[in-house]
Amino acid sequence: MPLDDLVLRLQSLVDRLVRRLRLGPAPVPGRRRLLIVQIDGLSWSVLEEALADGRAPFLRWLLTQGRHRLAPMSVGLPSSTPAFQLAAMYGVRPDIPGFHYYDKRRRTDVYFPRGGDATRVETTQAAGRHGILHAGGAYGCVFTGGATSNLLTFARISRPSGAGALRAVSRFVVLGWVALKGCIISAIELTRAVLRLIADPVGESARGWRWLAIKIGISVWLRELFTMVVARDLYAGVGAIWVNYLDYDVFAHAYGPRHRRAFRALRRIDRSIHQLWRVLRRVPEHRYDLYVLSDHGQAACTPYLDLSGGRPIEQALFEDFFDPPSVRERPEPGGRGRRLAHGIAAYRTRRAPGLFQRFVNYLEQDFALVLGGVRHVRERHGIRVVSAGPNAFVYFLEPRAPVGIEWIEQRFPSLGEELSRSRGVGFVLVRSEAGPLCFWRGKRYRLDELHTGPFAGRQDLPRVVEGLRDLMAMTSAGDLVIYGTDAPQGHVSFVSEVGAHAGTSPEELHTFLIHPQAVELRAPIGHPVELYPLFVRYQREPA
Numbered sequence: 001m002p003l004d005d006l007v008l009r010l011q012s013l014v015d016r017l018v019r020r021l022r023l024g025p026a027p028v029p030g031r032r033r034l035l036i037v038q039i040d041g042l043s044w045s046v047l048e049e050a051l052a053d054g055r056a057p058f059l060r061w062l063l064t065q066g067r068h069r070l071a072p073m074s075v076g077l078p079s080s081t082p083a084f085q086l087a088a089m090y091g092v093r094p095d096i097p098g099f100h101y102y103d104k105r106r107r108t109d110v111y112f113p114r115g116g117d118a119t120r121v122e123t124t125q126a127a128g129r130h131g132i133l134h135a136g137g138a139y140g141c142v143f144t145g146g147a148t149s150n151l152l153t154f155a156r157i158s159r160p161s162g163a164g165a166l167r168a169v170s171r172f173v174v175l176g177w178v179a180l181k182g183c184i185i186s187a188i189e190l191t192r193a194v195l196r197l198i199a200d201p202v203g204e205s206a207r208g209w210r211w212l213a214i215k216i217g218i219s220v221w222l223r224e225l226f227t228m229v230v231a232r233d234l235y236a237g238v239g240a241i242w243v244n245y246l247d248y249d250v251f252a253h254a255y256g257p258r259h260r261r262a263f264r265a266l267r268r269i270d271r272s273i274h275q276l277w278r279v280l281r282r283v284p285e286h287r288y289d290l291y292v293l294s295d296h297g298q299a300a301c302t303p304y305l306d307l308s309g310g311r312p313i314e315q316a317l318f319e320d321f322f323d324p325p326s327v328r329e330r331p332e333p334g335g336r337g338r339r340l341a342h343g344i345a346a347y348r349t350r351r352a353p354g355l356f357q358r359f360v361n362y363l364e365q366d367f368a369l370v371l372g373g374v375r376h377v378r379e380r381h382g383i384r385v386v387s388a389g390p391n392a393f394v395y396f397l398e399p400r401a402p403v404g405i406e407w408i409e410q411r412f413p414s415l416g417e418e419l420s421r422s423r424g425v426g427f428v429l430v431r432s433e434a435g436p437l438c439f440w441r442g443k444r445y446r447l448d449e450l451h452t453g454p455f456a457g458r459q460d461l462p463r464v465v466e467g468l469r470d471l472m473a474m475t476s477a478g479d480l481v482i483y484g485t486d487a488p489q490g491h492v493s494f495v496s497e498v499g500a501h502a503g504t505s506p507e508e509l510h511t512f513l514i515h516p517q518a519v520e521l522r523a524p525i526g527h528p529v530e531l532y533p534l535f536v537r538y539q540r541e542p543a
């Protein structure tokens with residue numbers, strides 16, 4: 001893209017001007033620098049397929065040049081972005097059981113796209129640790145990793161940071177260009193959509209215009225914006241950068257991990273990485289090491305609603321297990337009123353979200369709506385159910401600490417057995433005095449017995465066991481953790497999606513790391529915490 005180059009060169013001029021005015025130091029030559037590109041949601045097996053079929057031509061080229069290597073990586077449980085990023089950015093085993101969960105001690109939900117939640121998790125769980133992105137850039141991430149420059153990073157979403165008015169001007173050059181380019185590509189996409197609508201009115205209008213808006217937002221604007229902002233950082237010699245491309249994950253959730261639209265998104269990301277690579281070659285003096293990795297894969301799944309006749313799991317759990325018939329009431333007429341009330345309360349306590357947060361909330365709410373769902377939470381009789389994907393958490397609210405099977409069975413005898421036999425459920429995890437238990441198809445298994453039941457024949461059984469143990473050691477994991485993974489009906493998700501992650505399937509657990517050959521690495525990587533020493537080394541380089 002010669003025009004992109006022109007814009008970046010113009011910007012570099014502005015940057016030099018900024019430095020001449022002694023507003024910022026020139027980048028130190030000679031220091032090794034870090035660039036991490038995350039392809040959200042891409043499993044090892046889909047990457048292999050894409051490389052073989054020419055759907056990621058740049059990555060394939062990169063791997064045949066002999067200077068980069070492909071290493072397998074297991075990501076642990078839950079297989080989801082926040083858990084992965086906290087572990088890799090700070091080297092800690094996180095207490096993050098899902099993308100949405102309940103914190104019994106604070107008596108509140110943690111839901112990552114919501115303003116403040118990611119920041120609170122990061123400041124409490126990474127306290128005292130040195131983030132791998134200290135003074136660097138984090139784009140499209142859940143956490144900052146210590147970065148001072150953040151764009152659509154959940155933990156900093158309400159106040160995009162970056163110092164100095166003139167630096168803002170410099171950024172403006174890029175933003176202006178991205179805006180122009182985004183408009184042109186959006187116009188093309190819109191024209192295409194109109195043509196498709198004419199050709200196939202039912203199919204396209206079923207997805208609706210909201211879906212189109214999100215698709216354009218994520219696949220065009222964000223990717224372009226991230227690529228240009230990262231390119232700018234590379235020219236400026238920023239010490240450590242992490243950019244997360246979300247497109248593939250979004251399309252895989254909506255259509256499935258091997259759908260042509262998901263592959264097309266991957267192809268676009270591949271092109272963006274190529275663009276960054278060209279910038280890297282122009283600034284060899286900055287000595288960047290390029291890593292490409294994925295935080296988890298996705299498993300093709302069936303939405304629970306398709307199996308339950310439209311009854312969401314949080315409703316089914318109460319009706320079939322937790323509501324004694326005598327106190328059974330009519331289901332609440334949706335959570336809308338409550339959400340509104342909550343929003344007003346947040347406004348009053350001045351926790352009202354900023355502009356960026358509103359934008360993300362809008363995307364998130366619409367995205368959930370497009371996929372046919374609302375955020376799944378239900379609480380009755382002191383029991384709270386939160387479904388977060390292929391995983392749902394049940395919390396008994398009265399005790400402030402997690403309770404085990406002994407406590408549960410006094411109140412609900414043989415609950416684990418019955419739950420694990422119910423439609424659309426794969427397995428159920430519970431704590432016990434003798435360690436975590438896994439209920440599967442109506443029987444209970446200790447973690448050392450899993451090879452005889454739910455995970456018989458799994459080559460990666462030690463990884464699965466480690467993941468389950470880690471998960472149930474998290475204080476915020478539900479007193480019951482219900483997985484739709486490996487149900488008799490196939491993988492099942494409790495939200496409306498056909499690609500899911502957080503679970504134990506090989507596609508979710510196993511991803512990859514592309515790293516410079518010169519970097520010594522103990523492969524395969526067993527857990528993202530092992531990435532931390534690799535990445536934090538760049539912080540210790542003389543600055």
Ligand SMILES: [Zn+2]
Nearest residue numbers: 041249253501
């Ligand atoms: Zn996802």
